[in-house]
Amino acid sequence: MAKQMGLMGLGCFIFMMVALQINGASATTYVVGDSLGWTVPPNTSFYTEWSSSKTFHIGDKVLFNWTGNHNVAEVSSLAEYENCVNPGIVIGSPVTANLLENGSRFFICTVDDHCEAGQKVIITVGSPTNTSSTASPAPSPSSASSLSFGVIFTVLSSVVAYFFA
Numbered sequence: 001m002a003k004q005m006g007l008m009g010l011g012c013f014i015f016m017m018v019a020l021q022i023n024g025a026s027a028t029t030y031v032v033g034d035s036l037g038w039t040v041p042p043n044t045s046f047y048t049e050w051s052s053s054k055t056f057h058i059g060d061k062v063l064f065n066w067t068g069n070h071n072v073a074e075v076s077s078l079a080e081y082e083n084c085v086n087p088g089i090v091i092g093s094p095v096t097a098n099l100l101e102n103g104s105r106f107f108i109c110t111v112d113d114h115c116e117a118g119q120k121v122i123i124t125v126g127s128p129t130n131t132s133s134t135a136s137p138a139p140s141p142s143s144a145s146s147l148s149f150g151v152i153f154t155v156l157s158s159v160v161a162y163f164f165a
């Protein structure tokens with residue numbers, strides 16, 4: 001009985017460790033612009049450089065934080081982003097965008113000419129769609145999770161099989 005309890009305990013322990021790892025791997029919140037926040041930047045490439053200095057993964061969040069007269073609007077294409085097309089829908093402050101899938105998302109400020117002055121950012125999860133980067137793609141979190149759950153089921157089945165043997 002003591003041996004069986006020990007094995008069940010081991011199974012639970014492994015389950016908790018794997019669950020913690022899954023949560024820990026998908027919980028980064030990035031503040032757009034870091035200490036500058038979301039404002040008219042000192043130069044038009046500021047947010048492009050900020051974004052390219054980060055590696056975003058599915059499950060991460062980006063936080064737009066600002067004071068004063070700004071907003072966040074999400075446009076649906078690179079063309080709209082480049083032309084600062086106002087989608088007519090803006091979001092209050094602060095704004096947190098959840099990155100739920102691979103691809104690029106385009107955010108701009110629609111106040112006055114802030115977008116033209118560089119207050120816009122592209123957040124890309126997975127392989128960049130608009131650069132020629134040859135960096136190897138990050139492993140997919142979903143396949144990592146599937147693998148982890150596969151391990152859990154294998155371990156638990158072994159424990160159960162042992163228990164009933």
Ligand SMILES: [Cu+2]
Pocket residue numbers: 039040069070071109110111114115119
């Ligand atoms: Cu603005």
